[in-house]
Amino acid sequence: MTTYSDDMLGRARVRDTADLEAYYAKLAALEAGALWTIANKIEPWYPQPQSRPVKWSYADLRPLVLEALRLVSGDDAGRRVVALYNPERRDIAATVGLLYTGLQVMGPGESMTAHRHQAAALRFVLEGTGAWTIVDGQKLKVGPRDFAITPNWTWHEHGNEGIEGGPDPAGPVIWQDGLDIPLVNALDAPFYEVHPDVYQKQVGVTNSSLYTYGAGQLRPFGADTWHKSHSPLLAYPWEPTYEALLNAAKASDGSPYDGIIMEYSNPLTGGSVMPTMSAHMQLLRAGESTSAHRQVGSKIYTAAKGSGTSIVAGQRIDWTEGDIFCVPSWAWHEHANASTSDDACLFSFNDFPVMRALGFWREEAYPDNDGHQPVTPN
Ligand SMILES: [Fe+2]
Numbered sequence: 001m002t003t004y005s006d007d008m009l010g011r012a013r014v015r016d017t018a019d020l021e022a023y024y025a026k027l028a029a030l031e032a033g034a035l036w037t038i039a040n041k042i043e044p045w046y047p048q049p050q051s052r053p054v055k056w057s058y059a060d061l062r063p064l065v066l067e068a069l070r071l072v073s074g075d076d077a078g079r080r081v082v083a084l085y086n087p088e089r090r091d092i093a094a095t096v097g098l099l100y101t102g103l104q105v106m107g108p109g110e111s112m113t114a115h116r117h118q119a120a121a122l123r124f125v126l127e128g129t130g131a132w133t134i135v136d137g138q139k140l141k142v143g144p145r146d147f148a149i150t151p152n153w154t155w156h157e158h159g160n161e162g163i164e165g166g167p168d169p170a171g172p173v174i175w176q177d178g179l180d181i182p183l184v185n186a187l188d189a190p191f192y193e194v195h196p197d198v199y200q201k202q203v204g205v206t207n208s209s210l211y212t213y214g215a216g217q218l219r220p221f222g223a224d225t226w227h228k229s230h231s232p233l234l235a236y237p238w239e240p241t242y243e244a245l246l247n248a249a250k251a252s253d254g255s256p257y258d259g260i261i262m263e264y265s266n267p268l269t270g271g272s273v274m275p276t277m278s279a280h281m282q283l284l285r286a287g288e289s290t291s292a293h294r295q296v297g298s299k300i301y302t303a304a305k306g307s308g309t310s311i312v313a314g315q316r317i318d319w320t321e322g323d324i325f326c327v328p329s330w331a332w333h334e335h336a337n338a339s340t341s342d343d344a345c346l347f348s349f350n351d352f353p354v355m356r357a358l359g360f361w362r363e364e365a366y367p368d369n370d371g372h373q374p375v376t377p378n
Pocket of ligand 1: 156
């Protein structure tokens with residue numbers, strides 16, 4: 001068992017005196033300071049995220065997201081989004097760690113202008129059948145539970161082809177945006193441009209990346225010319241994703257911590273879809289409950305199908321379709337499907353690719369109590 005004592009040899013343990021206080025004041029006047037006064041705080045023994053586990057109820061937020069349709073135009077807002085903030089991280093607009101998420105709404109017939117930014121973005125559709133997005137000229141159509149990416153510095157614009165009061169597809173689209181804006185800003189690396197023509201011209205057929213790269217294990221002609229750091233496949237529809245999970249469940253027990261879990265991957269490399277963020281869909285079989293584990297990295301979950309309960313850092317979070325919750329870095333977490341007859345699915349995205357690329361990756365299984373955390377009473 002590791003001892004965590006800041007009084008031990010090897011940690012900063014200076015007792016302040018009047019002489020030292022005077023010395024600190026002289027350093028401060030020169031924009032300097034004594035490292036030992038803050039060393040233990042800035043180099044903690046293990047991650048001390050300011051972010052807390054939080055759940056955002058879709059039933060509570062949905063009416064407010066829809067209310068924005070009449071309160072603000074897409075053109076004036078740029079993007080009509082209700083952002084989800086961690087209580088202690090509002091200052092950097094983070095949902096957890098250095099990740100951001102929000103709920104974007106587009107009314108029937110609406111389209112948003114084109115722009116690009118240093119931050120990478122991903123989308124997970126919650127409702128509505130009319131959504132489309134154009135990423136670097138490629139038009140994609142996305143429906144409920146589909147996942148799509150807008151890699152950093154790609155031109156993008158979105159819309160909803162639904163017709164007000166018309167036949168299907170109709171009605172508003174609500175999708176979840178996921179971005180690494182707080183990370184990009186923490187690195188002082190943001191850039192932003194509005195498209196010179198305001199809107200892009202579509203190149204090729206709709207869903208061209210899906211037609212070209214959507215077969216996964218079949219490498220298309222021309223793939224050797226793709227040298228970008230993100231996946232050439234820009235959209236990942238729900239149906240083949242769910243089918244892949246069901247098939248995997250026939251052949252494997254999956255992960256003791258996550259059930260049947262699959263990462264949306266770059267079909268050319270097998271790696272994450274983008275360099276800073278990765279995304280997963282996981283299936284919890286009827287009656288399944290997992291053991292707890294933790295990783296270095298922040299995670300944002302969306303209940304995609306069914307309902308269940310997750311325990312995050314000892315806090316019980318009950319979720320049902322559309323609910324979003326976060327798991328701060330190094331927080332223990334485990335999941336359970338509430339149903340004994342139907343499966344449940346959780347979509348999630350994270351900053352694991354950053355942790356891996358920087359050599360920060362760690363993962364641990366909860367060691368006690370059969371792998372289950374004690375739950376803090378509410
Ligand atoms: Fe954007």
